[in-house]
Amino acid sequence: MKISIQINASPYQHQAADTAWHFIQAALEAGHEVYRVFFYHDGIFNACRDSRPPGDERDIVKRWSALQSEKGVDLVVCVSSAQRRGLLEKSVAKKVGGYIHAVADGFRIAGLGLLMESVIESDRHLTFGA
Numbered sequence: 159m160k161i162s163i164q165i166n167a168s169p170y171q172h173q174a175a176d177t178a179w180h181f182i183q184a185a186l187e188a189g190h191e192v193y194r195v196f197f198y199h200d201g202i203f204n205a206c207r208d209s210r211p212p213g214d215e216r217d218i219v220k221r222w223s224a225l226q227s228e229k230g231v232d233l234v235v236c237v238s239s240a241q242r243r244g245l246l247e248k249s250v251a252k253k254v255g256g257y258i259h260a261v262a263d264g265f266r267i268a269g270l271g272l273l274m275e276s277v278i279e280s281d282r283h284l285t286f287g288a
Contacts, residue, residue: 161185162193162276165201167287169218170211174287175204179221181284186229194232195222196274197265201287202240205233205265219262227265233265234272 163182167174182192197204209219226233240246244256247267249260261267277283 159282160193160280162190162280162283164273164276164283165195165197165204165287166199166285168200168203169209171200172287175201175218178218178284178286179218179225180278181224181286182231185230192229192231193280194234194272196256196273196276197233197235198273198286199236199239200243202243202245205235205240206245207260207262209262223262223264235261235267236273237264237269239264240267244266246273255276 163177163178165175173281178195182195185192198220203209204219204222206219209217211217223231235245237247245260245267246254246256247261248252248257248258250256251260
């Protein structure tokens with residue numbers, strides 16, 4: 159089964175990102191394909207490179223980056239949601255004098271068209287977070 163995931167909540171405000179990550183791990187282990195993970199609204203904060211949780215807490219941003227590098231899962235951050243919250247893609251950050259290294263490894267920024275493509279191409283689409 160081909161699955162797409164949408165995450166709407168920030169990693170440390172709500173359990174949604176952790177639940178989605180664990181769901182994806184289980185789905186991959188069961189032989190399913192994760193077509194794409196789309197981070198929308200406050201979910202874009204899952205892609206902040208400079209997130210630094212205390213040492214005794216989970217580092218969800220590093221978990222996402224590892225998921226992409228180890229399993230090849232496509233991690234897409236909504237461009238509009240990201241720009242509203244100050245998370246700028248490198249070329250945009252250069253233009254406006256922003257921080258060019260804001261997006262964590264393994265994530266890419268793109269538009270809502272990729273969310274729609276995920277829904278169309280997948281057998282199931284799950285949303286985590288309000």
